[in-house]
Amino acid sequence: MSVARQVVVEADGGSRGNPGPAGYGAVVIDPATGEPLAEAAEYIGVATNNVAEYRGLIAGLTAAKALFPDAGDALRVHVRMDSKLVVEQMSGRWKIKHPDMKPLAARAAAILPPSSVTYEWIPRAQNKHADRLANEAMDAGRDGRQWEASASTAALDAPSARTPVAPPPAQGPPGDQAAGAARARAALAAARGAAAPEGLFPLPEAAVPEPVAPDAAAPESAGSGPEAAGTPQTGWGSAPDLGAPATLVLLRHGETALTPEKRFSGSGGTDPELSATGRGQAERAAEHFAALGTVQEIVSSPLRRCRETAAAVAARLGLDVRIDESLRETDFGAWEGLTFGEVRERYGDDLTAWLASPDTAPTGGGESFAEVAERVAAARDRLVARYAGRTVLLVTHVTPIKTFVRLALGAPPEALFRMELSAASISTVAYYGDGNASVRLLNDTSHLR
Helix, strand or coil, X not given: CCCCEEEEEEEEEEECCCCEEEXXXXXXXXXXXXXXXXXXXXXXXXXXXXXXXHXXXXXXXXXXXXXXXXXXXXXXXXXXXXXXXXXXXXXXXCCCCCCCHHHHHHHHHCCCCHHHEEEEECCHHHCHHHHHHHHHHHHHHXXXXXXXXXXXXXXXHXXXXXXXXXXXXXXXXXXXXXXXXXXXXXXXXXXXXXXXXXXXXXXXXXXXXXXXXXXCCCCCCCCCCHHHHCCCCCCCCCCCCCCCCEEEEEEECXXXXXXXXXXXXXXXXXXXXXXXXHHHHHHHHHHHHHHHCXXXXXXXXXXXXXXXXXXXXXXXXXXXXXXXXXXXCCCCHHHCCCEHHHHHHHCHHHHHHHHHCCCCCCCCCCCCHHHHHHHHHHHHHHHHHHCCCCEEEEEECHHHHHHHHHHHHCCCHHHHHHCCCCCCCEEEEEECCCCCEEEEEEEECHHHC
Protein backbone atom coordinates (compact mmCIF):
# COMPACT_ATOMS: atom_id res chain seq x y z
CA MET A 1 0.00 0.00 0.00
CA SER A 2 1.33 3.42 -0.96
CA VAL A 3 1.77 5.63 2.11
CA ALA A 4 0.85 9.27 1.70
CA ARG A 5 3.63 11.76 2.27
CA GLN A 6 2.41 15.11 3.50
CA VAL A 7 4.07 18.50 3.49
CA VAL A 8 2.91 22.07 3.92
CA VAL A 9 3.98 24.79 1.49
CA GLU A 10 3.85 28.41 2.60
CA ALA A 11 4.42 30.91 -0.19
CA ASP A 12 4.39 34.66 -0.58
CA GLY A 13 5.21 37.30 -3.13
CA GLY A 14 5.62 41.05 -3.00
CA SER A 15 6.09 44.05 -5.27
CA ARG A 16 7.48 47.38 -4.14
CA GLY A 17 5.17 49.58 -6.18
CA ASN A 18 2.74 47.06 -7.71
CA PRO A 19 4.06 46.81 -10.32
CA GLY A 20 7.61 47.39 -9.18
CA PRO A 21 10.71 45.47 -8.11
CA ALA A 22 9.30 42.12 -7.03
CA GLY A 23 10.29 38.86 -5.44
CA TYR A 24 8.86 35.71 -3.96
CA GLY A 25 9.59 33.30 -1.15
CA ALA A 26 8.41 29.77 -0.38
CA VAL A 27 9.14 27.24 2.34
CA VAL A 28 8.32 23.54 2.54
CA ILE A 29 7.42 22.47 6.09
CA ASP A 30 7.09 19.12 7.85
CA PRO A 31 3.54 19.34 9.25
CA ALA A 32 4.28 17.00 12.14
CA THR A 33 7.18 18.96 13.60
CA GLY A 34 6.99 22.40 12.00
CA GLU A 35 10.53 21.96 10.65
CA PRO A 36 11.30 23.81 7.39
CA LEU A 37 12.60 21.29 4.88
CA ALA A 38 13.50 23.57 1.98
CA GLU A 39 13.41 27.23 1.00
CA ALA A 40 13.11 29.01 -2.33
CA ALA A 41 13.33 32.73 -3.09
CA GLU A 42 14.08 34.89 -6.11
CA TYR A 43 14.07 38.50 -7.26
CA ILE A 44 12.04 38.56 -10.49
CA GLY A 45 12.43 42.15 -11.66
CA VAL A 46 9.45 44.42 -12.21
CA ALA A 47 6.15 42.63 -11.62
CA THR A 48 2.84 42.95 -9.80
CA ASN A 49 2.01 41.52 -6.38
CA ASN A 50 -0.22 38.90 -7.97
CA VAL A 51 2.45 37.72 -10.39
CA ALA A 52 4.95 37.48 -7.52
CA GLU A 53 2.43 35.52 -5.42
CA TYR A 54 1.90 33.01 -8.22
CA ARG A 55 5.65 32.70 -8.76
CA GLY A 56 6.01 31.92 -5.04
CA LEU A 57 3.37 29.20 -5.32
CA ILE A 58 5.10 27.67 -8.34
CA ALA A 59 8.44 27.67 -6.51
CA GLY A 60 6.92 26.08 -3.40
CA LEU A 61 5.17 23.29 -5.28
CA THR A 62 8.32 22.64 -7.32
CA ALA A 63 10.40 22.43 -4.14
CA ALA A 64 7.93 20.02 -2.53
CA LYS A 65 7.97 17.75 -5.56
CA ALA A 66 11.77 17.83 -5.71
CA LEU A 67 12.02 16.69 -2.09
CA PHE A 68 10.02 13.54 -2.86
CA PRO A 69 10.72 12.72 -6.52
CA ASP A 70 9.52 9.13 -6.14
CA ALA A 71 6.33 9.83 -4.23
CA GLY A 72 4.14 10.26 -7.28
CA ASP A 73 0.44 10.46 -6.48
CA ALA A 74 1.17 9.61 -2.83
CA LEU A 75 2.51 13.12 -2.17
CA ARG A 76 -0.03 15.43 -0.51
CA VAL A 77 0.72 19.16 -0.39
CA HIS A 78 -1.26 21.66 1.66
CA VAL A 79 -0.61 25.21 0.46
CA ARG A 80 -1.02 28.12 2.87
CA MET A 81 -0.90 31.66 1.45
CA ASP A 82 -2.08 35.13 2.44
CA SER A 83 -3.13 35.88 -1.14
CA LYS A 84 -6.90 35.44 -1.28
CA LEU A 85 -6.78 35.76 -5.06
CA VAL A 86 -4.35 32.89 -5.60
CA VAL A 87 -6.01 30.61 -3.04
CA GLU A 88 -9.51 31.14 -4.45
CA GLN A 89 -8.43 30.87 -8.08
CA MET A 90 -6.36 27.73 -7.55
CA SER A 91 -9.18 26.20 -5.50
CA GLY A 92 -11.51 26.74 -8.45
CA ARG A 93 -13.88 29.06 -6.62
CA TRP A 94 -12.90 32.20 -8.53
CA LYS A 95 -12.53 32.49 -12.29
CA ILE A 96 -9.15 33.53 -13.65
CA LYS A 97 -9.91 36.48 -15.91
CA HIS A 98 -6.65 38.42 -16.08
CA PRO A 99 -4.49 37.31 -19.03
CA ASP A 100 -1.31 37.66 -16.96
CA MET A 101 -2.57 35.17 -14.37
CA LYS A 102 -3.84 32.40 -16.65
CA PRO A 103 -0.43 30.99 -17.76
CA LEU A 104 0.92 31.21 -14.21
CA ALA A 105 -2.07 29.35 -12.78
CA ALA A 106 -1.76 26.70 -15.48
CA ARG A 107 1.93 26.31 -14.72
CA ALA A 108 1.22 25.86 -11.01
CA ALA A 109 -1.58 23.36 -11.67
CA ALA A 110 0.68 21.21 -13.84
CA ILE A 111 3.37 20.59 -11.20
CA LEU A 112 1.37 18.04 -9.17
CA PRO A 113 -1.96 16.25 -9.73
CA PRO A 114 -4.76 18.64 -8.72
CA SER A 115 -6.13 16.05 -6.30
CA SER A 116 -2.80 16.10 -4.42
CA VAL A 117 -2.90 19.81 -3.54
CA THR A 118 -5.22 21.68 -1.17
CA TYR A 119 -5.27 25.41 -0.47
CA GLU A 120 -5.88 27.50 2.63
CA TRP A 121 -5.90 31.28 3.09
CA ILE A 122 -4.02 32.47 6.18
CA PRO A 123 -3.45 35.96 7.63
CA ARG A 124 -0.13 37.51 6.77
CA ALA A 125 0.95 37.24 10.42
CA GLN A 126 0.95 33.46 9.97
CA ASN A 127 3.01 33.61 6.80
CA LYS A 128 6.13 35.25 8.20
CA HIS A 129 8.74 32.82 6.92
CA ALA A 130 7.71 33.11 3.27
CA ASP A 131 7.21 36.86 3.67
CA ARG A 132 10.76 37.27 5.00
CA LEU A 133 12.13 35.22 2.12
CA ALA A 134 10.28 37.38 -0.42
CA ASN A 135 11.64 40.54 1.18
CA GLU A 136 15.17 39.12 1.29
CA ALA A 137 14.87 38.44 -2.45
CA MET A 138 13.64 41.98 -3.13
CA ASP A 139 16.42 43.44 -1.00
CA ALA A 140 18.94 41.39 -2.98
CA GLY A 141 17.51 42.65 -6.27
CA ARG A 142 17.63 46.24 -5.00
CA ASP A 143 21.34 45.76 -4.26
CA GLY A 144 22.04 44.19 -7.65
CA ARG A 145 22.64 40.66 -6.41
CA GLN A 146 20.86 37.32 -6.27
CA TRP A 147 19.28 35.92 -3.12
CA GLU A 148 21.51 33.32 -1.49
CA ALA A 149 20.21 30.62 0.81
CA SER A 150 23.39 30.67 2.85
CA ALA A 151 22.79 34.32 3.81
CA SER A 152 19.10 33.94 4.63
CA THR A 153 17.89 34.54 8.18
CA ALA A 154 14.21 33.95 7.42
CA ALA A 155 14.16 30.61 9.25
CA LEU A 156 15.45 32.30 12.39
CA ASP A 157 13.47 35.52 12.09
CA ALA A 158 10.06 33.88 11.66
CA PRO A 159 9.73 31.49 14.60
CA SER A 160 5.96 31.18 14.31
CA ALA A 161 6.48 29.10 11.19
CA ARG A 162 8.21 26.50 13.29
CA THR A 163 5.13 25.32 15.19
CA PRO A 164 3.43 22.13 13.97
CA VAL A 165 1.08 22.89 11.10
CA ALA A 166 -2.28 21.19 10.74
CA PRO A 167 -2.51 19.75 7.22
CA PRO A 168 -5.66 18.35 5.61
CA PRO A 169 -6.85 14.97 6.91
CA ALA A 170 -4.21 12.30 6.47
CA GLN A 171 -4.58 10.05 3.43
CA GLY A 172 -2.76 7.06 4.92
CA PRO A 173 -3.15 4.94 8.06
CA PRO A 174 -2.80 6.60 11.52
CA GLY A 175 0.80 7.15 12.50
CA ASP A 176 2.03 7.51 8.91
CA GLN A 177 2.46 11.26 9.30
CA ALA A 178 5.38 10.92 11.69
CA ALA A 179 6.92 8.25 9.49
CA GLY A 180 6.47 10.53 6.47
CA ALA A 181 8.20 13.35 8.31
CA ALA A 182 11.13 11.06 9.08
CA ARG A 183 11.34 10.04 5.42
CA ALA A 184 11.20 13.71 4.40
CA ARG A 185 14.18 14.46 6.63
CA ALA A 186 16.02 11.43 5.26
CA ALA A 187 15.32 12.48 1.69
CA LEU A 188 16.55 15.97 2.49
CA ALA A 189 19.72 14.57 4.04
CA ALA A 190 20.33 12.53 0.89
CA ALA A 191 19.67 15.55 -1.28
CA ARG A 192 22.35 17.50 0.57
CA GLY A 193 24.94 15.18 -0.90
CA ALA A 194 24.00 16.17 -4.44
CA ALA A 195 23.38 19.40 -6.30
CA ALA A 196 20.10 20.99 -5.25
CA PRO A 197 17.46 21.33 -7.98
CA GLU A 198 17.22 24.82 -9.44
CA GLY A 199 15.46 27.15 -7.03
CA LEU A 200 15.47 24.59 -4.19
CA PHE A 201 17.63 25.28 -1.16
CA PRO A 202 17.48 22.62 1.60
CA LEU A 203 18.11 24.15 4.98
CA PRO A 204 21.23 23.17 6.92
CA GLU A 205 20.45 21.50 10.22
CA ALA A 206 21.96 24.40 12.18
CA ALA A 207 19.40 26.77 10.69
CA VAL A 208 16.41 24.86 12.09
CA PRO A 209 15.52 26.18 15.57
CA GLU A 210 13.44 24.39 18.14
CA PRO A 211 9.63 24.77 17.92
CA VAL A 212 8.30 27.75 19.84
CA ALA A 213 4.88 29.14 20.63
CA PRO A 214 3.10 31.07 17.89
CA ASP A 215 3.37 34.84 17.91
CA ALA A 216 -0.26 35.58 18.81
CA ALA A 217 0.42 39.29 19.20
CA ALA A 218 1.64 39.82 15.66
CA PRO A 219 -0.59 42.27 13.79
CA GLU A 220 -2.39 41.13 10.69
CA SER A 221 -1.67 43.08 7.54
CA ALA A 222 -3.16 42.43 4.13
CA GLY A 223 -0.92 41.55 1.19
CA SER A 224 2.82 41.29 1.04
CA GLY A 225 5.27 44.12 0.66
CA PRO A 226 8.48 45.72 1.84
CA GLU A 227 7.35 47.13 5.18
CA ALA A 228 8.95 44.16 6.97
CA ALA A 229 12.24 45.34 5.49
CA GLY A 230 11.59 48.93 6.53
CA THR A 231 11.06 50.28 3.01
CA PRO A 232 7.83 52.07 1.99
CA GLN A 233 6.25 50.80 -1.21
CA THR A 234 6.31 54.03 -3.18
CA GLY A 235 8.27 56.68 -1.31
CA TRP A 236 5.20 58.76 -0.44
CA GLY A 237 4.79 57.13 2.97
CA SER A 238 1.22 57.56 4.13
CA ALA A 239 0.01 59.27 0.95
CA PRO A 240 -3.49 58.32 -0.22
CA ASP A 241 -3.90 55.36 -2.56
CA LEU A 242 -3.66 56.78 -6.07
CA GLY A 243 -4.39 53.48 -7.79
CA ALA A 244 -2.15 51.56 -10.13
CA PRO A 245 0.25 53.82 -12.05
CA ALA A 246 0.96 53.89 -15.75
CA THR A 247 4.20 51.93 -15.87
CA LEU A 248 6.57 52.58 -18.78
CA VAL A 249 9.10 49.77 -19.17
CA LEU A 250 11.88 51.20 -21.34
CA LEU A 251 13.82 48.65 -23.39
CA ARG A 252 16.79 49.81 -25.41
CA HIS A 253 17.12 47.93 -28.71
CA GLY A 254 19.72 45.19 -29.14
CA GLU A 255 23.15 45.72 -30.65
CA THR A 256 23.77 46.69 -34.25
CA ALA A 257 27.10 46.64 -36.05
CA LEU A 258 27.64 50.24 -34.90
CA THR A 259 27.00 49.65 -31.19
CA PRO A 260 30.30 48.00 -30.13
CA GLU A 261 32.26 50.75 -31.90
CA LYS A 262 30.27 53.44 -30.03
CA ARG A 263 29.36 55.27 -33.22
CA PHE A 264 26.64 57.90 -33.34
CA SER A 265 23.57 56.07 -34.61
CA GLY A 266 20.48 58.23 -34.68
CA SER A 267 17.51 58.78 -36.94
CA GLY A 268 19.17 60.96 -39.53
CA GLY A 269 21.47 58.46 -41.21
CA THR A 270 21.38 54.78 -42.05
CA ASP A 271 18.84 52.53 -40.37
CA PRO A 272 20.95 49.53 -39.28
CA GLU A 273 19.48 46.14 -38.47
CA LEU A 274 20.27 44.10 -35.38
CA SER A 275 23.49 42.13 -35.45
CA ALA A 276 23.57 38.45 -34.50
CA THR A 277 24.42 39.53 -30.97
CA GLY A 278 21.54 41.99 -30.99
CA ARG A 279 19.07 39.34 -32.13
CA GLY A 280 20.20 37.11 -29.29
CA GLN A 281 19.72 39.98 -26.84
CA ALA A 282 16.22 40.57 -28.18
CA GLU A 283 15.34 36.90 -27.66
CA ARG A 284 16.62 36.94 -24.08
CA ALA A 285 14.61 40.09 -23.40
CA ALA A 286 11.57 38.33 -24.84
CA GLU A 287 12.12 35.36 -22.54
CA HIS A 288 12.45 37.72 -19.58
CA PHE A 289 9.17 39.52 -20.25
CA ALA A 290 7.36 36.27 -20.97
CA ALA A 291 8.46 34.94 -17.58
CA LEU A 292 7.34 38.12 -15.80
CA GLY A 293 3.94 38.21 -17.45
CA THR A 294 3.42 41.92 -16.74
CA VAL A 295 3.65 43.65 -20.12
CA GLN A 296 0.23 44.44 -21.55
CA GLU A 297 1.09 46.61 -24.57
CA ILE A 298 4.15 47.20 -26.77
CA VAL A 299 5.08 50.49 -28.45
CA SER A 300 8.19 50.90 -30.59
CA SER A 301 10.31 53.50 -32.29
CA PRO A 302 9.92 53.35 -36.08
CA LEU A 303 13.61 52.56 -36.60
CA ARG A 304 14.49 49.07 -37.73
CA ARG A 305 16.63 48.04 -34.77
CA CYS A 306 13.77 48.81 -32.40
CA ARG A 307 11.09 47.22 -34.57
CA GLU A 308 13.14 44.00 -34.72
CA THR A 309 13.65 43.99 -30.95
CA ALA A 310 9.97 44.70 -30.33
CA ALA A 311 8.91 41.97 -32.76
CA ALA A 312 10.90 39.36 -30.83
CA VAL A 313 9.15 40.30 -27.59
CA ALA A 314 5.74 40.57 -29.23
CA ALA A 315 6.06 37.09 -30.74
CA ARG A 316 6.62 35.59 -27.27
CA LEU A 317 3.84 37.58 -25.61
CA GLY A 318 1.26 37.32 -28.37
CA LEU A 319 0.89 41.10 -28.58
CA ASP A 320 0.84 43.60 -31.44
CA VAL A 321 3.40 46.39 -31.79
CA ARG A 322 2.29 49.99 -32.15
CA ILE A 323 4.75 52.44 -33.74
CA ASP A 324 5.25 55.89 -32.23
CA GLU A 325 7.38 58.34 -34.20
CA SER A 326 8.20 60.30 -31.03
CA LEU A 327 10.29 57.40 -29.72
CA ARG A 328 12.88 57.66 -32.51
CA GLU A 329 16.50 58.44 -31.66
CA THR A 330 18.07 61.91 -31.94
CA ASP A 331 19.01 63.06 -35.44
CA PHE A 332 22.79 63.47 -35.14
CA GLY A 333 23.15 65.20 -38.50
CA ALA A 334 26.65 65.04 -40.00
CA TRP A 335 27.86 63.00 -37.01
CA GLU A 336 25.87 59.90 -37.96
CA GLY A 337 28.12 56.84 -38.20
CA LEU A 338 31.14 58.58 -36.62
CA THR A 339 32.82 57.84 -33.31
CA PHE A 340 33.10 60.52 -30.63
CA GLY A 341 36.79 60.88 -31.44
CA GLU A 342 36.11 61.32 -35.15
CA VAL A 343 33.51 64.01 -34.41
CA ARG A 344 35.95 65.83 -32.14
CA GLU A 345 38.60 65.70 -34.86
CA ARG A 346 36.30 66.97 -37.63
CA TYR A 347 33.82 69.19 -35.79
CA GLY A 348 35.61 70.09 -32.56
CA ASP A 349 33.98 73.49 -31.96
CA ASP A 350 30.50 72.20 -32.75
CA LEU A 351 30.98 69.25 -30.37
CA THR A 352 32.13 71.53 -27.55
CA ALA A 353 29.08 73.74 -28.03
CA TRP A 354 26.77 70.70 -28.12
CA LEU A 355 28.18 69.34 -24.87
CA ALA A 356 27.72 72.75 -23.23
CA SER A 357 24.13 73.47 -24.16
CA PRO A 358 21.00 71.33 -24.72
CA ASP A 359 19.81 73.92 -27.23
CA THR A 360 22.73 73.27 -29.60
CA ALA A 361 22.16 70.82 -32.44
CA PRO A 362 24.81 68.58 -34.02
CA THR A 363 26.52 69.76 -37.19
CA GLY A 364 24.51 69.66 -40.40
CA GLY A 365 20.95 70.23 -39.22
CA GLY A 366 20.75 67.64 -36.46
CA GLU A 367 18.39 67.69 -33.49
CA SER A 368 19.20 69.33 -30.14
CA PHE A 369 18.55 67.60 -26.84
CA ALA A 370 16.01 70.32 -26.03
CA GLU A 371 14.05 69.36 -29.14
CA VAL A 372 14.23 65.68 -28.20
CA ALA A 373 13.01 66.47 -24.69
CA GLU A 374 10.03 68.35 -26.09
CA ARG A 375 8.82 65.46 -28.23
CA VAL A 376 9.58 62.86 -25.54
CA ALA A 377 7.60 64.87 -22.97
CA ALA A 378 4.66 65.04 -25.36
CA ALA A 379 4.91 61.28 -25.95
CA ARG A 380 5.08 60.67 -22.20
CA ASP A 381 1.88 62.62 -21.63
CA ARG A 382 0.04 60.72 -24.36
CA LEU A 383 1.28 57.35 -23.16
CA VAL A 384 0.51 57.97 -19.49
CA ALA A 385 -3.04 59.04 -20.36
CA ARG A 386 -3.57 56.10 -22.70
CA TYR A 387 -2.11 53.42 -20.43
CA ALA A 388 -3.22 54.62 -17.00
CA GLY A 389 -3.09 51.67 -14.60
CA ARG A 390 -1.35 49.46 -17.17
CA THR A 391 2.17 48.35 -18.02
CA VAL A 392 3.48 49.21 -21.47
CA LEU A 393 6.83 48.23 -22.99
CA LEU A 394 8.50 51.04 -24.96
CA VAL A 395 11.24 49.81 -27.27
CA THR A 396 13.38 52.82 -28.02
CA HIS A 397 16.88 54.34 -27.92
CA VAL A 398 19.49 55.81 -25.61
CA THR A 399 18.45 59.46 -25.74
CA PRO A 400 14.68 58.95 -25.36
CA ILE A 401 15.19 56.54 -22.44
CA LYS A 402 17.60 58.89 -20.68
CA THR A 403 15.16 61.74 -21.29
CA PHE A 404 12.22 59.80 -19.78
CA VAL A 405 14.36 59.16 -16.70
CA ARG A 406 15.72 62.72 -16.50
CA LEU A 407 12.26 64.25 -16.72
CA ALA A 408 10.90 61.86 -14.09
CA LEU A 409 13.70 62.86 -11.71
CA GLY A 410 13.46 66.56 -12.48
CA ALA A 411 17.17 66.46 -13.26
CA PRO A 412 18.98 69.07 -15.38
CA PRO A 413 19.84 68.39 -19.04
CA GLU A 414 23.47 67.57 -18.22
CA ALA A 415 22.19 64.46 -16.41
CA LEU A 416 21.97 62.84 -19.86
CA PHE A 417 25.76 62.55 -19.88
CA ARG A 418 25.80 60.88 -16.44
CA MET A 419 23.76 57.79 -17.24
CA GLU A 420 24.97 54.54 -18.77
CA LEU A 421 22.57 52.56 -20.97
CA SER A 422 23.69 49.23 -22.36
CA ALA A 423 22.20 47.56 -25.42
CA ALA A 424 18.96 45.70 -24.58
CA SER A 425 18.95 47.16 -21.05
CA ILE A 426 15.71 47.75 -19.15
CA SER A 427 14.68 50.87 -17.25
CA THR A 428 11.30 51.57 -15.67
CA VAL A 429 9.37 54.72 -14.75
CA ALA A 430 5.89 54.74 -13.18
CA TYR A 431 3.50 57.69 -13.32
CA TYR A 432 0.75 58.14 -10.72
CA GLY A 433 -2.60 59.87 -10.93
CA ASP A 434 -1.34 62.98 -9.10
CA GLY A 435 1.43 63.52 -11.66
CA ASN A 436 4.26 62.18 -9.53
CA ALA A 437 6.77 59.87 -11.17
CA SER A 438 8.87 57.07 -9.69
CA VAL A 439 12.05 55.79 -11.33
CA ARG A 440 12.17 52.11 -10.44
CA LEU A 441 14.92 50.67 -12.59
CA LEU A 442 17.83 51.92 -14.68
CA ASN A 443 20.08 50.00 -17.09
CA ASP A 444 19.16 46.51 -15.84
CA THR A 445 20.96 43.85 -17.90
CA SER A 446 20.50 40.87 -15.58
CA HIS A 447 18.26 39.15 -18.15
CA LEU A 448 21.19 39.03 -20.61
CA ARG A 449 23.54 37.04 -18.35
